Amino acid sequence: MATKKKSHGKGTIDSYKELKEDVKSREKRTNVEEKDDLDLKSNAKSNEIVKELVADQSTTASTRTYYSMLISVTLLSLISRLYNIDKPAHVCWDETHFGKMGSWYIKREFFFDVHPPLGKMLIGLFGILTGYDGGFAFAKPGDEYGETRYIGMRVCCAMMGAAVVPLAYMSVWLLTKSLMSSLFAALLILLDVGTLTLSRHILLDPIMMFFIMMSTYSQLKFLSYRDRPFSSQWWIWLALTGLFLASSIGVKFVGLFIILYVGILTVNDLWKILGNQTISLVEVVKHFVARALCLIILPILVYIAIFGVHLRILNHSGNGDGFYSSAFQSQLIGNRLYNVSMPENVAFGSVITLKQRRTGGGYLHSHWHLYPEEHPPRQQQITTYAHKDFNNEWIIKLADQEPKPDDPVQLVVSGDLVRLEHRETRRNLHSHHEPAPLSRRQFQVSGYGVNGSGDANDVWVVEVVGSPPGTVIQTAKSRLRFIHYHVRCLLHSHDKKLPKWGWDQLEATCNPNMREPKALWSVEEITDNRLPNASFEIYSPSFTERFTESHAVMTQGNSGLKPKEGEITSRPWQWPIDFRGQIFSGNNHRIYLLGNPIIFWGCLVAHVLFVVYYLAHTVKAKRGHKENKAWTEHKETIFSACWWLLLGWALHYLPFWPMTRVLYFHHYFPAFLFSAMLTGVILDHTVILLITLVPDSMGSMVFHTVVGSITSGLILSFYLFSPLTYGMDGPVSHEEDSKWAGLKWLRSWDI
């Protein structure tokens, strides 16, 4: 590896020297010129020379060296990612989720997850391609794989993770046209053990990082064709950008940040085009429309298509059914609502289940448990519950009389006074002026009475919203409100989970706010043999409905990922300083996700350096300090590249700050990619600065020393920390005889 670097080094050092010499001579010249009252002619001439030189530098260096370096980083990346990929032979960390979900795709069982489906579909696809049959349970981290063919999935993920390195190399090249920057950037990502660890497992992260880098690269590539608008390459790269953007957000919603990033780049580009007086307004509109087509319309279509595939594949009932509405469930083979026929209307005496009509709303539920003493009175608990259960069944009765078997069938209509009797415990749905256990401003709902006989507080008015009184209630269709007759409050439930005594079910309350829009219910299942059955097919939802519902459920799931009280979660400030890692595998073959501290801290320094360089440069410029033109142009290229990379980093990092959901260290890695690229550019710039500072004779020596020491430092740190990802054994680092004690640089690391 080191030798390769040197051979390349020689390639660039000459151009460095030339650039530097040129800079110096020009500086001298400009000084003289200033004294001589600025000779404009020669200045223009010198500018041309510099331009030629810079062009020279890029063309000669690019062809051969560029490709040889590209190939070597790609190879190295592949080797590092695939080395010992079969170890550990047990489930690591979130492989338990994503492996499981991949298996469900193979088995076509419906499930619910907070992320969009593309990543998991790909994992499933990798599994199928490499002969995995979806049979492994992925029950919990640490489970041995045994005979399972898991390696294929890991390899595919690792390949995508490996592609990130050459992509970074090419992207930085497009931004700066400097081999040194590109190489540094690629090295930083290549040698970071955190990125390496993430890439080597069955996770969404390698897929995510791949799509993010792919979008960035294709956008930059597209921009590099700006002098040949509407050429075929121009179109291809533009369309590819859109495609990869859709893929990014199809894996995880953080893909939104890369969309924002590309969006900002595009707006900036369009703004430039608008300002170019040589382009007519019609042309400008054409530019705009082309981008709107490829970056807005196309991604939306692709994204919808991903969901189309997702919903088409998962057509069997699975464990995610309960999160979705009855209509949605009726589409799943094996679900109780699939191809079912039920009475269309509700009559007094029918056994029904009530589901709250909102995303994630559960079934009205009760069970043989009382409210605890802290929440008097000690009557039977009423909750809502997301899963199907016989305890969700209620008998609907007239408010003032018991049903007799020989009564004529009387349909329930809007405005009727009813009682709801819990079928299992035979207690009535009841409410009173007592605060609910969690929402103290609302009233407690309880189960009351014995064998169906209670008191006046069991009476509810049932109303069909949006229909006049007297409307017959329809199963699944009607939107119902249950108004407590005496207290005047609405039967309601929301996202608050009851503590342990309520079995983590959701609190049900009676809400005195009569305007509450979410206090709506619908009858989901009904059993009544006196009534004629009707097929449920009429309610089957269209694709659009299923698509929107999936999103509503996902949004709800995402916002529900709140840290519990007392739980320590990773906070964004900890990430760039590599404060604490994540344990991937705790057994014998221990793996710990931790960024290479040298690289992480180096990146931080680079960020600061950039700000310093930039401030120094702009303040000088603002104060009227004049510099050589070639040098200024070089700096402007560097700084504009840095600004874009910094923006990428900020967009992928800062939005996590105000987030209240549970966060993990691995959320930082997309931002890290941008940070590493920025660091590459800044390292290169620092080297150039150093060379221009030292006398000519030492230039080559300084160059070799600096580049050599940076590279070897990086490699050394990688060597040092690589056990974190390739597996450690023996005692943990805080025990005395551990061989890993030397790696515990921070007290917070649990190596």
Place this chain on the structure above:
Amino acid sequence: MEIQSTTPPPADRQRERVTSFYPQDDIRQLMPEPQRVEGDGSPMPGNLEERGRNLQENDRILQAEKSKPFSVQFEVDVVQFLLTLAALGSRLWMLGHPRAVVFDELHFAKFALLYTKKIFFFDVHPPLGKLLLAVAGGFSGLEDNADFDHIGAGYSPTFPVYTMRLLPAVLGSLVVPLVYQIAVELRLSRWAALLAGLCVIFDNALLVQSRFMLMEGMLLFFMCLSLYSYLKFRNLAHRQFSVQWFFWLSLTGVSFTCNLSIKYVGFFTAALIMIQIAKDYWNLLGDVTKSDLCLVKHLFVRAFLLLTVPVLGYVFIFYIHLSLLTKAGPHDNIMTSAFQASLEGGLAALTKGQPLNVAYGSQITLRHTHSLSPGKPCWLHSHAHVYPIRYPDGRGSSHQQQVTCYVFKDINNWWIVKHPDRNLLVVDEPPKPVKHGDVVQLVHGITSRALNSHDVAAPLTPQNQEVTCYIDYNISMASQNLWKVEIVNRKSDDEAWQIINSHIRLHHLGTGQALKSTGKQLPDWGFFQLEVTTDRVTDQPATVWNVEEHRYTKIQDKEGQTRDIAHSEMIPTEPTRLSFWTKFLELQYKMFMAKGDVEMEHKYSSEPIQWPFLSKNVAYWMSPNNNQQIHLIGNPVVWYSAFLSVILYVGVFVFYLMRRQRACYDLSESDWSNFVFVGEILVGGYLLHYLPFFLTDRTLFLHSYLPCVIYKILVMAALSDHLYSLSNRISYIPSLLTIFVLGLVTCVVWAFYRLSPFTYGSISLRTEEILGLMWRDTWDFLIHATPSPPPQ
């Protein structure tokens, strides 16, 4: 974007392209040079001569003025004067009505009362507003024992309702002339300024909010004052380092400090001003006629007056706050033991006279220092019940005695510190203090079992270890009951363990893990107490404990023991002294960490997205007898038209920007840069005060939007002024515009008049009238004493 107002020399224009994406792009060079703008705070290198000429002329005029040595010049802006009068009139009319607690007066009046009684309280907002209220109350003899527990409760006859409401009302009225002046300083016409002033007067929400003992009246006053003084300062840029220049700059700093010391939202105004100051300074840098030294001087003055002074002022306000509140009060539990003990009464009374150092043989209670949810402290606790053999999820326990964290004081919270090598539980003579790094055993006082931990998963947090009081079942499980004491806040390594002040961490000797309270509630078998575990991650706030109550174990010889205790070091009879900084930092930490009632749901709470559309009102007060009621509801005409103006202003800005990019310059450079500056201040201020609310988790109410209302009203004035100046290019349009604005003002007044019963709460409306005023069906006014409607 080049929104530069100076004229940099041509060479500089290229260097400013650093952020441009294409190095080769030379388009910008085609653009004309921006022109110099009068009075934007920047120097005018190109026009120095002309300026000199102007100055000479001015001098001549000044000379002429000076030739009248005994005259006093006096100028009154009649419009402004009348506006002020009208504002005062509208704010002070019927100020004493209702004589009952209106909405958040419940808190603020109570806090003011606590100031006069010197009782410590805790609030998430900084203290200045409440201090000012207390001062206002103090002057009017607020020493009442009034006790109000709900909104609508009547004040006692001696309670100075009128005077306490006077301060917010007067400050709230002064917002009107300030808004007028801000418009003038922004170079809007006096007519536009008048429009802004009128809208502020006739906005029902601003009016209601400044009429009661609430924070917003004061908040808005200081907000406008800081904005006004900043603009004054900026317009004085040509007279740098003059007395006025210094005065307005200092006033800017002082007023935004006051602003953010009332509520932290004030920070956004401060940020807005800081950004503008930084921008102005950046332009100053481009002035090559200024020496570097001069620039450094500028920087220093700004940094001192806008950073150092505000920080000092902010701390000083807390200093007053903490030195006033010296007695223990209802919110003590939120604070640490040390903080509590530094207050008179409360914990201090309990711990007074306790021996200072924990020794072998001490009986102690251990409090979890940083309670995980504010106001819910807990103490290390054990009782004669064991962990269940199996948990519902199938895991097993050690079946030993439970150790929990209990939120009440209890006899079972007492522990005895024991030397591992000795069986004796009594204190030596003299007491041998426990030091940092010592190893101890903790024996539970009632059950005499030792605190123990071992490699069994904790009940609710399986990744942690279980903590028990050891029972010897005579199976292979040995006791592991040695704990190493680490004093977290030690100054030296051989410090002795003190009660209250020492924050300690107990490291389990066998496993190196630290004793922790997870804050999770155990189920019924644990009596719903909080779980205690040991955690591998030792360095976290949840592992910090401190001794609260303390006594040495009694021995038979009572007399000797009394003598001992008499000889040992005693806590002085005065309360523990904590330095101001310790208290300040703790209070700040708690204020920022307090989650508030995240769970709280309120009928009248609202989401930020609803605010501009005024879709919800807030009921403030309702008479118990009739339909008199007070609501916080904005003047819909003002709110909608102002919100529309914000959108239009941005639209017009984007339009101009695109035209400029195509090299069409519709405005003169000075008009353009003033347009941009006004936009930055007003639209920027609006967004800065609005958008951050989308990120908060708290229950929000409409009144958080009021700063934005001021900004958007100003945007409306600016927009109409701009349109008017444009319309001069076409005949008839100006008069049409004038008529339109007059019509708008009429509508504003009409809407104000219609809604005023809910503002002053003076008229009992009939049910139909109230229903008629529900202009939007999401509004919720109250209707009194209607018979309950028959079931539908």
